[in-house]
Amino acid sequence: MKELAQFRTLCCSNSSITIGILSFWLVTTSCSQNPENRPSPLRVDSVQIGSTTLRVEYSSPSVRGRKIFGIGDTYLEQYGKIWRTGANEATTFSTDRDLKIDTFDLPKGKYAIFTIPDSNSWEVIFNKEWNQWGTYYHKDSLDVVRLRVTPTKLDSLQEQMKLSVSPSALNFRWDNITWSIPISLSE
Numbered sequence: 001m002k003e004l005a006q007f008r009t010l011c012c013s014n015s016s017i018t019i020g021i022l023s024f025w026l027v028t029t030s031c032s033q034n035p036e037n038r039p040s041p042l043r044v045d046s047v048q049i050g051s052t053t054l055r056v057e058y059s060s061p062s063v064r065g066r067k068i069f070g071i072g073d074t075y076l077e078q079y080g081k082i083w084r085t086g087a088n089e090a091t092t093f094s095t096d097r098d099l100k101i102d103t104f105d106l107p108k109g110k111y112a113i114f115t116i117p118d119s120n121s122w123e124v125i126f127n128k129e130w131n132q133w134g135t136y137y138h139k140d141s142l143d144v145v146r147l148r149v150t151p152t153k154l155d156s157l158q159e160q161m162k163l164s165v166s167p168s169a170l171n172f173r174w175d176n177i178t179w180s181i182p183i184s185l186s187e
Contacts, residue, residue, distance in 0.1 A: 045164045
């Protein structure tokens, strides 16, 4: 009973600290939940090319009737602003061998994938700091590759975001947008 009285005193005497503690608890509880129970579930796609493994890991948001890409507050992802290319943690891409991404060299390792969507072209970024939440800690100085891709319109809605990797490309599909980046093994 004494502990309950002390807790009430703490709560009543310093409400901003209490709100902060409760907010932190709610955020950490929701972030640590089972990835498959998230509104944007964790997805993994990988491909084996000889002895080389390519892997992409991301949280896959759904359209759910929302406007996804555009300009203005009614859109989920703004043209011209950096995006984690998924939800929750930054999307990651890993390779255990040096690659060519389009015409750029990508050393073996694990990277965050960020994008900057726009109506006519997207910038795709491979960043060294892969272990981060969203884009909050993105630093341009850690970008390894920055390239432009031309998105195309899909004939039908892709409800849940999908990233896939094949022996020759990294592919993106969501809402009514798709793009692809050529991949090849370095010699």
